[in-house]
Amino acid sequence: AQSVTQPDIHITVSEGASLELRCNYSYGATPYLFWYVQSPGQGLQLLLKYFSGDTLVQGIKGFEAEFKRSQSSFNLRKPSVHWSDAAEYFCAVGPYGGATNKLIFGTGTLLAVQP
């Protein structure tokens, strides 16, 4: 079955430090992968997406992610974290099942940024 795993429930980093959030997926076909961010009381904002081609994708707010098929991973990175990056981050795969927009989400990683 298709699934997404985010092994880290909660991560704390210092402002200015680098960040890597892990995401592993299980998907029968070539996956389409997404990272979303959710600030408190807000909906989801798309950070970046991978469909095909270059396995290193750039997104908004200085984020990037690398698709590694051999490891079934799509880890999110940022070289220098800002306090405003504190939020919950979700990895997703899809659309799943043909004529649909359905996404399958991981359980999320809550990022705290300390001064």
Place this chain on the structure above:
Amino acid sequence: KAGVTQTPRYLIKTRGQQVTLSCSPISGHRSVSWYQQTPGQGLQFLFEYFSETQRNKGNFPGRFSGRQFSNSRSEMNVSTLELGDSALYLCASSLTSGRRDNEQFFGPGTRLTVL
């Protein structure tokens, strides 16, 4: 361009009641998907509508239903509310359905509390 609008933003109901949530997609978007977000289950797909037709349905009981109008606005209804229905309900709009390069734009959600 206005984003996805969800009304109401907050709702408190008691067990056994029913509730209707509304989602207005971005102008020109014809697909609306609904997700339930809870601390225990994370983000789970409820259903998707495209051009007034349900395209896909998640694994939820029949108490959860939805519809889409000719102007693409969508409503979801939950009858006979249970405590476990307390959640953030998110809707996402997209231009089309089934294209794997679709970007989905999420609304801020409706926070439903069932007492």
